[in-house]
Amino acid sequence: MKYELILKNISRFIDLNQEEQDLYISLLKEKTLKKKEILLRPGEIARYDYFTTKGCLKIYTIDENGTEHIAMFAIKDWWSGDLASFITQQPAKYFIQAIEDSEVLLMPKENYDLLFEKIPKFERFYRILYQRSLVSHIQRSDQNISLNAEDRYREFLKKYPSLRNRISQKNIAAYLGVTPEFLSLLRKKMTLL
Amino acid sequence: MKYELILKNISRFIDLNQEEQDLYISLLKEKTLKKKEILLRPGEIARYDYFTTKGCLKIYTIDENGTEHIAMFAIKDWWSGDLASFITQQPAKYFIQAIEDSEVLLMPKENYDLLFEKIPKFERFYRILYQRSLVSHIQRSDQNISLNAEDRYREFLKKYPSLRNRISQKNIAAYLGVTPEFLSLLRKKMTLL
DNA sequence: GTAATTTCTTAATGTACATTATTTTTCTCT
DNA sequence: AGAGAAAAATAATGTACATTAAGAAATTAC
Numbered sequence: 480m481k482y483e484l485i486l487k488n489i490s491r492f493i494d495l496n497q498e499e500q501d502l503y504i505s506l507l508k509e510k511t512l513k514k515k516e517i518l519l520r521p522g523e524i525a526r527y528d529y530f531t532t533k534g535c536l537k538i539y540t541i542d543e544n545g546t547e548h549i550a551m552f553a554i555k556d557w558w559s560g561d562l563a564s565f566i567t568q569q570p571a572k573y574f575i576q577a578i579e580d581s582e583v584l585l586m587p588k589e590n591y592d593l594l595f596e597k598i599p600k601f602e603r604f605y606r607i608l609y610q611r612s613l614v615s616h617i618q619r620s621d622q623n624i625s626l627n628a629e630d631r632y633r634e635f636l637k638k639y640p641s642l643r644n645r646i647s648q649k650n651i652a653a654y655l656g657v658t659p660e661f662l663s664l665l666r667k668k669m670t671l672l
Numbered sequence: 673m674k675y676e677l678i679l680k681n682i683s684r685f686i687d688l689n690q691e692e693q694d695l696y697i698s699l700l701k702e703k704t705l706k707k708k709e710i711l712l713r714p715g716e717i718a719r720y721d722y723f724t725t726k727g728c729l730k731i732y733t734i735d736e737n738g739t740e741h742i743a744m745f746a747i748k749d750w751w752s753g754d755l756a757s758f759i760t761q762q763p764a765k766y767f768i769q770a771i772e773d774s775e776v777l778l779m780p781k782e783n784y785d786l787l788f789e790k791i792p793k794f795e796r797f798y799r800i801l802y803q804r805s806l807v808s809h810i811q812r813s814d815q816n817i818s819l820n821a822e823d824r825y826r827e828f829l830k831k832y833p834s835l836r837n838r839i840s841q842k843n844i845a846a847y848l849g850v851t852p853e854f855l856s857l858l859r860k861k862m863t864l865l
Numbered sequence: 866g867t868a869a870t871t872t873c874t875t876a877a878t879g880t881a882c883a884t885t886a887t888t889t890t891t892c893t894c895t
Numbered sequence: 896a897g898a899g900a901a902a903a904a905t906a907a908t909g910t911a912c913a914t915t916a917a918g919a920a921a922t923t924a925c
Contacts, residue, residue, distance in 0.1 A: 542818045550814060563807045572814075595796070602795040603788070609802035614756045616809040621743060621765075623816045624849040625735045628882070649902065656817040661882055663904055820911070842872065854912055856874055 481509070485530050485584055488556060492607040493600045502597060506590035512536075512577040519575040525564035527585040531557050534581025535642070537650060539574050549654040552578075552639055552646070558608070565591075578646055628657045629665055674702070678723050678777055681749060685800040686793045695790060699783035705729075705770035712768040718757035720778040724750050727774025728835070730843060731766050742847040745771075745832060745839070751801070758784075771839055821850045822858055 482504050489495065495503065508527075512518070512534065519525055521540070529536065536553040538561070550573065553559035564571035565588060586594075594601045622634055632655055636643055642651075652662040675697050682688065688696065701720075705711070705727065712718055714733070722729065729746040731754070743766065746752035757764035758781060779787075787794045815827055825848055829836055835844075845855040 548818050602799045606795045606799040609806050613802050613806050620813045625741050658883060851913060
């Protein structure tokens with residue numbers, strides 16, 4: 480059923496009995512999203528953490544030149560949100576938008592806080608989740624500094640194989656930190672080899 | 673005394689009674705480092721997490737062109753290590769080196785694992801530590817993509833005000849992802865304004 | 866305390882990627 | 896299905912930063 484995926488995601492790191500599972504699920508909300516629907520805008524307070532069960536979200540900023548920078552794509556089975564705003568309840572810096580028709584489960588901030596009281600095991604779950612997330616962010620920071628655009632594109636393809644033909648090159652370019660024109664050039668050059 | 677700083681660091685997020693403090697401290701080792709001393713090299717297994725009590729470490733990689741990329745500086749009161757290697761016990765990707773005479777406390781991997789059994793509160797400590805660390809890494813990834821070198825230098829000065837005149841420009845350049853020559857130019861230009 | 870080494874500065878030239886503009890192709894909406 | 900909008904391709908020109916080189920200044924080492 481609907482909650483199978485998220486329970487399986489959690490069971491990677493901690494075991495929940497039936498009662499705990501029911502309690503956990505009772506803390507979630509859900510939402511169906513049309514393509515282009517926006518979940519969060521800069522300046523708003525992030526009230527939710529998101530778990531994608533279908534479709535794809537993008538988490539991005541728009542800089543002072545109007546250029547879009549995509550921090551991550553949240554596909555099925557991925558967590559996302561503006562963590563800084565969610566935790567501190569200060570204004571968000573990120574947009575979160577569906578780039579396909581999507582379905583998400585939402586963990587409201589007040590329930591997230593409650594979770595650690597009700598089921599302290601979740602300290603462990605998030606300890607491990609954040610730990611792994613940190614490892615992959617450290618890796619990406621390193622890649623952004625040490626790889627050129629072509630190699631970053633190859634890394635993108637490794638990390639998100641399902642997205643290659645599913646999303647626009649414009650979005651891929653905004654994730655890589657290059658212009659769509661340059662990505663177009665790169666792809667042409669790469670198919671010639 | 674010697675452990676005041678680290679206990680204070682921990683008490684930001686959890687409260688430990690005397691017994692827990694003593695147990696925690698019994699799990700630590702300590703080490704005095706000469707400038708240039710290396711704590712970890714790529715290919716080795718990261719056996720420790722480090723807490724700097726004095727001096728400064730750099731955590732860095734050397735890419736296939738021989739260019740050094742500094743992921744972070746670990747000054748007094750900062751945690752550091754090759755997290756991926758420490759967690760998975762796979763070969764490290766990073767060098768860790770003292771860039772000043774330094775002192776560190778070490779948490780060995782086997783004691784780190786033990787810690788969560790002995791004092792489950794540490795799940796919470798690391799949950800919050802990784803959460804905050806994640807927030808600052810997300811911010812740096814974003815800055816590396818959206819800011820030019822001059823603005824990244826200003827961010828560096830904000831993040832590590834104490835390092836401005838303490839470490840070489842070569843190290844600062846390797847942190848910013850530019851050549852020392854270009855940083856020299858930038859600084860000249862910035863003082864003229 | 867002086868030689869050797871490393872770091873810093875300055876400058877000329879080179880390159881990866883941006884910008885702008887135009888055309889072609891694909892997607893979206895009714 | 897067809898009109899309008901958005902995305903992609905191509906190409907000319909521009910710019911932030913890299914590379915190379917050489918001399919000056921600072922640091923390290925014996």
